[in-house]
Amino acid sequence: MTTESVPPPQVWPTLRATDARALIRFLVDAFGFEVTVVYGSDDRVDHAELAWPPGGGIMLGSVRPGDGDAWPLAPGTFGAYVVTDRPDELCARAAAAGAEVLREPYDTGHGSREFAVRDPEGNLWSFGTYRGEARVSGGAAG
Template sequence: MNTTPDTMPTTAPAPTIWPGLQANDAPALIDFLVGTVGFLRTAVYEDGDRVAHAQLDWPEGGGVMLGSYDPSAPEGTCGTPGTAGAYVVTDRVDELYERLVAAGVRVTTEIEDKPYGSREFGILDPEGNRWSFGTYRGEPRPGAAS
């Protein structure tokens, strides 16, 4: 457990996987993901006019990390802008779909019930990254207690 400067206890999030991506216009992508999609702006570290690192949390768990594209960065650091894809689990898939459609977001896959039990849809963000949102939380791990 950590403490904040005002001594209120905080707990680190449970370990999870965080997609990382780079953006040509990181501030605009952050604004889209926070203001339109519903991520939480947890941390944004700037280096001049660049975003060195941003952490955007998904309210229902997990999140994404991103920064400004740097073509001189070592290969393998992050993909080029517009090449990422992520699946985001949400219990409010219909509400989110309606809100994003009303906001004029480009839908790539209409909302539908899938044969594996999920209800989901897909969008493109302003950089061209593919995002899928759905109710599928994955299958239980072999040998996991139910």
């Protein structure tokens, strides 16, 4: 029996949180992210990786004011679009977990079904069925 492994993402959106451990629990419960790894002790999270089951992931950690933070992102300033095949179900799940629903599921003019929420740290999340346009092989890099 063989086990296929999914390669890790090559682009990692990142964010900081006032209470990173609580945000990790929220992202797992509300959206269905899966914890890959969490490093840190007590309330502090030095580094965490959360996988999005269909592919991709995010990194996050505790905000570190006055700590010489080399990545000084302010909590609540993150925004992301995440692909899902079940936006209506996911919106209901997110709302039940305490997400602030900013926009109920709706159909866009480009054929996607989407919704938008805010997490407890203030970050904005948009979920929808739009997967982006196909890339042309051999295209020039910008």
